[in-house]
Amino acid sequence: xxxxxxxxxxxxxxxxxxxxxxxxxxxxxxxxxxxxxxxxxxxxxxxxxxxxxxxxxxxxxxxxxxxxxxxxxxxxxxxxxxxxxxxxxxxxxxxxxxxxxxxxxxxxxxxxxxxxxxxxxxxxxxxxxxxxxxxxxxxxxxxxxxxxxxxxxxxxxxxxxxxxxxxxxxxxxxxxxxxxxxxxxxxxxxxxxxxxxxxxxxxxxxxxxxxxxxxxxxxxxxxxxxxxxxxxxxxxxxxxxxxxxxxxxxxxxxxxxxxxxxxxxxxxxxxxxxxxxxxxxxxxxxxxxxxxxxxxxxxxxxxxxxxxxxxxxxxxxxxxxxxxxxxxxxxxxxxxxxxxxxxxxxxxxxxxxxxxxxxxxxxxxxxxxxxxxxxxxxxxxxxxxxxxxxxxxxxxxxxxxxxxxxxxxxxxxxxxxxxxxxxxxxxxxxxxxxxxxxxxxxxxxxxxxxxxxxxxxxxxxxxxxxxxxxxxxxxxxxxxxxxxxxxxxxxxxxx
Amino acid sequence: xxxxxxxxxxxxxxxxxxxxxxxxxxxxxxxxxxxxxxxxxxxxxxxxxxxxxxxxxxxxxxxxxxxxxxxxxxxxxxxxxxxxxxxxxxxxxxxxxxxxxxxxxxxxxxxxxxxxxxxxxxxxxxxxxxxxxxxxxxxxxxxxxxxxxxxxxxxxxxxxxxxxxxxxxxxxxxxxxxxxxxxxxxxxxxxxxxxxxxxxxxxxxxxxxxxxxxxxxxxxxxxxxxxxxxxxxxxxxxxxxxxxxxxxxxxxxxxxxxxxxxxxxxxxxxxxxxxxxxxxxxxxxxxxxxxxxxxxxxxxxxxxxxxxxxxxxxxxxxxxxxxxxxxxxxxxxxxxxxxxxxxxxxxxxxxxxxxxxxxxxxxxxxxxxxxxxxxxxxxxxxxxxxxxxxxxxxxxxxxxxxxxxxxxxxxxxxxxxxxxxxxxxxxxxxxxxxxxxxxxxxxxxxxxxxxxxxxxxxxxxxxxxxxxxxxxxxxxxxxxxxxxxxx
Numbered sequence: 001x002x003x004x005x006x007x008x009x010x011x012x013x014x015x016x017x018x019x020x021x022x023x024x025x026x027x028x029x030x031x032x033x034x035x036x037x038x039x040x041x042x043x044x045x046x047x048x049x050x051x052x053x054x055x056x057x058x059x060x061x062x063x064x065x066x067x068x069x070x071x072x073x074x075x076x077x078x079x080x081x082x083x084x085x086x087x088x089x090x091x092x093x094x095x096x097x098x099x100x101x102x103x104x105x106x107x108x109x110x111x112x113x114x115x116x117x118x119x120x121x122x123x124x125x126x127x128x129x130x131x132x133x134x135x136x137x138x139x140x141x142x143x144x145x146x147x148x149x150x151x152x153x154x155x156x157x158x159x160x161x162x163x164x165x166x167x168x169x170x171x172x173x174x175x176x177x178x179x180x181x182x183x184x185x186x187x188x189x190x191x192x193x194x195x196x197x198x199x200x201x202x203x204x205x206x207x208x209x210x211x212x213x214x215x216x217x218x219x220x221x222x223x224x225x226x227x228x229x230x231x232x233x234x235x236x237x238x239x240x241x242x243x244x245x246x247x248x249x250x251x252x253x254x255x256x257x258x259x260x261x262x263x264x265x266x267x268x269x270x271x272x273x274x275x276x277x278x279x280x281x282x283x284x285x286x287x288x289x290x291x292x293x294x295x296x297x298x299x300x301x302x303x304x305x306x307x308x309x310x311x312x313x314x315x316x317x318x319x320x321x322x323x324x325x326x327x328x329x330x331x332x333x334x335x336x337x338x339x340x341x342x343x344x345x346x347x348x349x350x351x352x353x354x355x356x357x358x359x360x361x362x363x364x365x366x367x368x369x370x371x372x373x374x375x376x377x378x379x380x381x382x383x384x385x386x387x388x389x390x391x392x393x394x395x396x397x398x399x400x401x402x403x404x405x406x407x408x409x410x411x412x413x414x415x416x417x418x419x420x421x422x423x424x425x426x427x428x429x430x431x432x433x434x435x436x437x438x439x440x441x442x443x444x445x446x447x448x449x450x451x452x453x454x455x456x457x458x459x460x461x462x463x464x465x466x467x468x469x470x471x472x473x474x475x476x477x478x479x480x481x482x483x484x485x486x487x488x489x490x491x492x493x494x495x
Numbered sequence: 496x497x498x499x500x501x502x503x504x505x506x507x508x509x510x511x512x513x514x515x516x517x518x519x520x521x522x523x524x525x526x527x528x529x530x531x532x533x534x535x536x537x538x539x540x541x542x543x544x545x546x547x548x549x550x551x552x553x554x555x556x557x558x559x560x561x562x563x564x565x566x567x568x569x570x571x572x573x574x575x576x577x578x579x580x581x582x583x584x585x586x587x588x589x590x591x592x593x594x595x596x597x598x599x600x601x602x603x604x605x606x607x608x609x610x611x612x613x614x615x616x617x618x619x620x621x622x623x624x625x626x627x628x629x630x631x632x633x634x635x636x637x638x639x640x641x642x643x644x645x646x647x648x649x650x651x652x653x654x655x656x657x658x659x660x661x662x663x664x665x666x667x668x669x670x671x672x673x674x675x676x677x678x679x680x681x682x683x684x685x686x687x688x689x690x691x692x693x694x695x696x697x698x699x700x701x702x703x704x705x706x707x708x709x710x711x712x713x714x715x716x717x718x719x720x721x722x723x724x725x726x727x728x729x730x731x732x733x734x735x736x737x738x739x740x741x742x743x744x745x746x747x748x749x750x751x752x753x754x755x756x757x758x759x760x761x762x763x764x765x766x767x768x769x770x771x772x773x774x775x776x777x778x779x780x781x782x783x784x785x786x787x788x789x790x791x792x793x794x795x796x797x798x799x800x801x802x803x804x805x806x807x808x809x810x811x812x813x814x815x816x817x818x819x820x821x822x823x824x825x826x827x828x829x830x831x832x833x834x835x836x837x838x839x840x841x842x843x844x845x846x847x848x849x850x851x852x853x854x855x856x857x858x859x860x861x862x863x864x865x866x867x868x869x870x871x872x873x874x875x876x877x878x879x880x881x882x883x884x885x886x887x888x889x890x891x892x893x894x895x896x897x898x899x900x901x902x903x904x905x906x907x908x909x910x911x912x913x914x915x916x917x918x919x920x921x922x923x924x925x926x927x928x929x930x931x932x933x934x935x936x937x938x939x940x941x942x943x944x945x946x947x948x949x950x951x952x953x954x955x956x957x958x959x960x961x962x963x964x965x966x967x968x969x970x971x972x973x974x975x976x977x978x979x980x981x982x
Contacts, residue, residue, distance in 0.1 A: 085551040107551055238555060239555070329592075331547075364773065367773035372773075
């Protein structure tokens, strides 16, 4: 397994390049080597782009040489979940139906990263179209959890979480439809932020469920995640659901601590059966926050148990619609066929994996004429109830704290039925249904040495408070310099 | 029996027709993307990731389309929804890139409007169930075993106008299309060129026994793309249905495609084969909000509508109905008339202005192959010319010559009159002297006239005109001659 090596923080990287201590070119070469030698086992990358990375590094070094003020992510090594569209770089969303497709344009988030001087190392693995919680549903490969190669990295942004945890990149962009950033972040011991719906542009994000999808960063630390979020957040006229509101300076919030912060503990999330290691880590987190002056308050989100069924009507319904465009006519793979209907049947039959087909069927059923009211509309009404639960809770507290997942990372093949897999997202779905921001931050290891994630949920557009509380958890009970494979980071003594 | 004409059949049967008309809105760019809208561009040149339905592409609503649709909504007296929504309509076809069309479903922009038709001299008000916004699909062409798809049309903004089933003849259906065509051009929201597919019509047709309340089974006719075809296709379908039911058959609920070349329709699909479109609100597009300031802005820019002008012309200017109808047949013509009225000092001159515009001006323009917007004679000059006739400065006969020259050169009529020295002689003294001279110089004709030969009167008028090079005021000349001749 790859050992995490000397990738510094975002702030360190930018400062060192600005000071002339190191060039971007000098940073990118070892990263390229590390991926070339280590990814065979890890399985994070779907499209590795050393050429593009070197060119981006050279551009940063030219800016430095020209004395131009360096952009905020100058020289920062990143990867992108493969459902983010990249001009000239293959993009598959983990699906065979898009194998070989090279997009003609960049997603807004990709444009913004490039403009901010980030160096894109490549595209990383995910469950097909984001539909999964283990990255086992990728059509192309398995990605391993750097903490235990026999276990999944979580999903669907499993490639992002694994690449960050393995030290192959400083940060990665993932997408989160029902927990797809936070759950793998928790499983891999990294920070993951799901921003408020509309905070980050979806332009160029291959849609799974349009009313739930949101792009966010995964990074080793809260500060790094905040720095990346700072660059990608903000209004985009090319996304009609993008919110036009100013983006606060997130870095400023990080050091504020939690003294006086009112943190709610939703009863329903703790009444569920939790793996002992997860419960213990959360208990330690709660105690640590209390010690640092946070007011911990029990709250109730009474409609929580309806989130899973509502989600599994809304998300598949939207997916069944969004995936209609993969017909083999204009791009992607087209199967040999006799006539038009045959083109559709064979292309989609061969191109989509079983989980995707299952959700298309489910969604198509839910949207049938005469059934819309009973399913999709009813699920939207449940969604309103869930939003109201949160509104009521946020009238009392500033932020909510929950476990990110009921268990730590599970072994490959452990979730043998779809329903078991769906239940892995039980704590993360509500946040998407309500459009709220969420964050997962490591809060310790289980007895088996697997990371546990604490989830923070916030008010709309209040990512700053999540980052603030997340930084406090990180400082109190985070992993420090503990890395996968027993390695320690640059700040600690290597064994 | 089977040889009965449609007219005979219609003594027993009543057709019921509803139209669904797609109006292409004249925006610069597409309804959800920045690609240009143009006719006749090379295939697939007007596309972008949104039009192509590429992965990750998102629609962004072009509000210019909203403003155009709102004008139509207001002009048809529709109720406008403060919040309407786009919905996805799903079906698979190669010219539908996303696998769904973005349309409006249960929350359309406009409802419960109306369109006024002029049928047989009376106004018939047809209710409109709804007007909604949607994107057009691309165009498929089939050449042998090969199909070509052109996506230039995909994403072009359409307003779909749905009438209530209240039209009762093919003529009314055609008249509905004409009235809508005129209205959308009047509002400047669409070129509405049917040959370019900018105005397309589907017709829902059924028949029932006269006196029956319930509607018969309807069929939907697609692909009707000229005013003439609307009438033909609907007539043909009415006759087809009556023949079926009269021979003991049942009309099948189906969609039929009109083949204009063969003058007949063929079944496209039956109801059982119809798609389930699986409509649901498009999560990529926020609700369309129409607020007070937007409505105020649109209302401020609304022109006076054809029906209102039709009434005003008759009421305020005593213009006959048929002339008023011609004046409102085209916005530019009505605007020309109104501009001429505005340039003219006297309200009561409308009638004369109208007749000069409709006969002299249109005649001349027609001969030159020009339309009213290209008239070389601007409205104020026509107004000035009519004023010269009214105040007696020139006669009607001279006026036609002045009109010709002014039309040709653009010179002001009064300047031409002065240069030519053709001012009418309306001075009684001056004209009396000439009359005296003519009467004195033609004793034989005087005798003949006094002996009862009325036609000789024309001779005297002619002589006076000759003496004055046609400038004598005809009415005054006649009056003075009568007085002088004593008869």
